[in-house]
Amino acid sequence: MATNISNRQFELIEAAGKILSEAGVSGLTIKNLARQMGFAESAVYRHFDSKEAIIVAMLNYLAENMEERLGQVVATTSNPSETLEAIFQNHLSFFSKNPHFVVAVFSDGLMEASQSINAAILRIMQVNVKYLLPLIYEGQQQGQFTPNVPAEDLMHIIMGSFRLLMFKWRSAGFGFDISLKGQQLMTNLFKIIQPCRN
Amino acid sequence: MATNISNRQFELIEAAGKILSEAGVSGLTIKNLARQMGFAESAVYRHFDSKEAIIVAMLNYLAENMEERLGQVVATTSNPSETLEAIFQNHLSFFSKNPHFVVAVFSDGLMEASQSINAAILRIMQVNVKYLLPLIYEGQQQGQFTPNVPAEDLMHIIMGSFRLLMFKWRSAGFGFDISLKGQQLMTNLFKIIQPCRN
DNA sequence: TAAAGGTTTGTGAATATTCACTAACTTATT
DNA sequence: AATAAGTTAGTGAATATTCACAAACCTTTA
Numbered sequence: 001m002a003t004n005i006s007n008r009q010f011e012l013i014e015a016a017g018k019i020l021s022e023a024g025v026s027g028l029t030i031k032n033l034a035r036q037m038g039f040a041e042s043a044v045y046r047h048f049d050s051k052e053a054i055i056v057a058m059l060n061y062l063a064e065n066m067e068e069r070l071g072q073v074v075a076t077t078s079n080p081s082e083t084l085e086a087i088f089q090n091h092l093s094f095f096s097k098n099p100h101f102v103v104a105v106f107s108d109g110l111m112e113a114s115q116s117i118n119a120a121i122l123r124i125m126q127v128n129v130k131y132l133l134p135l136i137y138e139g140q141q142q143g144q145f146t147p148n149v150p151a152e153d154l155m156h157i158i159m160g161s162f163r164l165l166m167f168k169w170r171s172a173g174f175g176f177d178i179s180l181k182g183q184q185l186m187t188n189l190f191k192i193i194q195p196c197r198n
Numbered sequence: 199m200a201t202n203i204s205n206r207q208f209e210l211i212e213a214a215g216k217i218l219s220e221a222g223v224s225g226l227t228i229k230n231l232a233r234q235m236g237f238a239e240s241a242v243y244r245h246f247d248s249k250e251a252i253i254v255a256m257l258n259y260l261a262e263n264m265e266e267r268l269g270q271v272v273a274t275t276s277n278p279s280e281t282l283e284a285i286f287q288n289h290l291s292f293f294s295k296n297p298h299f300v301v302a303v304f305s306d307g308l309m310e311a312s313q314s315i316n317a318a319i320l321r322i323m324q325v326n327v328k329y330l331l332p333l334i335y336e337g338q339q340q341g342q343f344t345p346n347v348p349a350e351d352l353m354h355i356i357m358g359s360f361r362l363l364m365f366k367w368r369s370a371g372f373g374f375d376i377s378l379k380g381q382q383l384m385t386n387l388f389k390i391i392q393p394c395r396n
Numbered sequence: 397t398a399a400a401g402g403t404t405t406g407t408g409a410a411t412a413t414t415c416a417c418t419a420a421c422t423t424a425t426t
Numbered sequence: 427a428a429t430a431a432g433t434t435a436g437t438g439a440a441t442a443t444t445c446a447c448a449a450a451c452c453t454t455t456a
Contacts, residue, residue, distance in 0.1 A: 008405085024310040030442060042444080043406050051442065109307035111369075112222040122369075149386045156383070157359045157390065164358030171309075171320075185354070188347045192355065196394035206431085228416060240418075241432055249416065 005057065008047050012037065013058045017100035021174070025109035028055075052114050055104070059120035062101050063127055069094065070131045080139035085186060087131065088162075092182040095166065099174045102166050128159065146195040154193060161185055203255065206245050210235065211256045215298035219372065223307035226253075250312050253302075257318035260299050261325055267292065268329045278337035283384060285329065286360075290380040293364065297372045300364050326357065344393040352391060359383055 005013075015036040019028050030051055034041040048054045069090050077083040095102055104110060104121075111118045132155050139145040145154060165185055169178050203211075213234040217226050228249055232239040246252045271288050275281040293300055302308060302319075309316045330353050337343040343352060363383055367376050 025307065026310050029440085031440085039405090040407055041442085042408080045443070046405055107306045108368075109223065109305070109310070112224050112307070146390065148389045153383070153386045156362060157355060157386070160358040160360070160362030161355045162358070163365075164354060164361055167361075170306075185351070188351045188355070191346045192344065192390050227414080229414085237431090238433060239416085240434085243417070244431055 005061070006047065009057065012044065012047055012054060013061060016054055016058055017098065017104070019100075020103040021100035024103060025107050052117060055110060055113070055117050056120050058104060059117065059124060062105070063120070063124045065094075066124065066127050070127065074131060074135075079144075080135050080142060081144045081190070083135055084132075084139065085190075087135075088182065088186045089179075091162075092179045096178050099170075102170050102174075106163060106166050106170070129155065132158070143195060145193045148195075149193075158189055158193075161189060203259070204245065207255065210242065210245055210252060211259060214252055214256055215296065215302070217298075218301040219298035222301060223305050250315060253308060253311070253315050254318050256302060257315065257322060260302070261318070261322045263292075264322060264325050268325065272329060272333075277342075278333050278340060279342045279388070281333055282330075282337065283388075285333075286380065286384045287377075289360075290377045294376050297368075300368050300372075304361060304364050304368070327353065330356070341393060343391045346393075347391075356387055356391075359387060 012033065016028060016033055019032050019036055023032065028051075030041050030044055033054075034044055037044070044054075048057070070087060073086045073090050074083060077086050105124055111121055133151060136145060136154050136158075137151040140147050140151060140154075149157075162182075162185070165178070165181060169176065169181070210231065214226060214231055217230050217234055221230065226249075228239050228242055231252075232242055235242070242252075246255070267288050268285060271284045272281060275284050303322055309319055331349060334343060334352050334356075335349040338345050338349060338352075347355075360380075360383070363376070363379060367374065367379070
C-alpha cells in the first residue's frame with residue numbers, strides 16, 4: 001500500500017498531469033514529457049520502466065490520495081446526508097485544483113492502452129463505491145434518501161451525473177467554476193433523492 | 199443534410215464500427231480497416247479522402263439516423279412521460295444492435311483526434327438535447343416531473359446516468375443485456391423525478 | 397588526505413515498429 | 427476508350443524503448 005515514490009518520480013507524475021490537462025491523452029508522449037521536465041527522453045527511463053508505469057503510478061497516487069480524503073471525511077462527519085455532501089465538496093475541491101486527474105480517470109484512451117492502467121482506473125472507481133454505497137444505504141435506512149430505488153442504482157445516478165459534469169468541464173477546457181456547478185448539481189440531486197413526505 | 203454515401207462507403211463505415219466495438223479507438227487503423235474489408239490499405243483511399251473523413255461520415259450517419267428516430271418517436275407519442283420512455287427504449291434498442299456507436303460517441307480518444315470529429319460528436323449530443331429538453335420542460339408543466347429542479351439539470355442527470363450505463367456496458371465488453379439494465383435505470387429515474395404528491 | 401570504485405542521473409544516437417498516406421500500375425466494366 | 431476500383435511498393439513522420447557513455451557525487455580504503 002505504502003507506494004514509495006522518489007522526488008523525481010513525483011515530479012514526472014506532476015509533469016505528466018500537466019500535459020494531460022493541456023494536451024490530452026494523445027499529447028502525453030515521452031518526448032513531450034521529457035521536454036516538460038527539461039531533459040532528454042532517455043532520462044525518463046531512469047525513473048520509470050515504461051510509459052505505462054508512469055500512468056499507473058499516477059493513478060495509484062490518486063487512488064491513495066482519494067482513499068485518504070474519503071476516510072478523513074467519513075471520520076469527521078456523522079449524518080449520511082452531511083457526509084455525502086462533504087464527499088462531494090471534497091472531490092470538487094480536489095479536481096478543481098488537479099484537473100489533469102479528470103482527464104486521467106474519465107478518459108477511455110488510457111483504459112484502452114493497457115490492462116494494468118484499466119485496472120488502476122477501475123480501482124479508483126471502486127474506492128468511491130466503497131465509501132458511497134454504505135453511506136447511501138444508511139441514509140435510506142434513516143429516511144434521508146428515498147427507499148424506492150435500490151442504493152446501488154441511486155449511487156449510479158449520482159456518479160453518472162458527477163461524471164457527466166466532469167466531462168462537460170473538460171470539454172469546456174476547464175473554463176468554468178467546477179465547484180459552483182458541482183454545488184448546484186449536488187443541490188439538485190439532494191432534492192431529487194429526498195423521500196416524499198406524505 | 200442529405201449526405202450521399204456509396205455502398206462501398208457504407209460498408210467501410212460498418213467495418214470501422216465493427217473494429218471500434220472490438221478493438222476500440224486505438225484499434226481503428228487503416229491497416230485494420232483494410233484487412234476487415236479484405237483489400238489493401240490504399241484501396242481505402244479510393245472511397246475516403248482520409249481516416250478523419252471516415253469517422254466524420256460515421257458520426258454524421260449516426261446523427262441523421264438519431265434525428266430520424268427521435269423525430270419518429272416524438273411524432274407518434276403524445277404524453278411527455280410516455281415519449282421520454284419511448285426515446286429511452288429506442289436508444290437502448292439501437293445501441294444494443296450497434297454497440298460500436300457507444301465507443302464512437304462516448305470516447306474521448308476520438309474527440310481529441312480532430313476538430314471536425316469533435317464537432318460531429320457534440321452535434322450528436324445536441325440532437326438529444328433538442329428533443330429531450332422541451333420534453334422534460336413540458337412534462338414539468340403538466341405535473342409529470344418534479345418542478346423543483348430546472349429542466350436542464352433534470353436532463354443532465356438523466357443523460358449522465360445513461361452515459362454511465364453505456365460506459366459500464368462497454369467496460370464489460372458489451373457482456374450484459376443493455377436493454378434490460380436500461381429499463382431498470384429508466385424505471386428508477388422515473389421514480390426519482392416524479393413530483394411528490396401531497 | 398587522496399586515490400579507487402560505485403551509484404545516480406543525465407546525454408545523444410540508434411533501434412524497430414506503426415502510422416496515415418501516395419504514386420504508379422493493372423484489371424474489369426460500361 | 428474511359429472510368430472506377432483494385433494492387434504493389436513505397437514515403438516520411440512519430441512512437442516507445444535501448445544503447446554506450448559521461449559528469450557529479452558518495453563511500454570505502456590505503
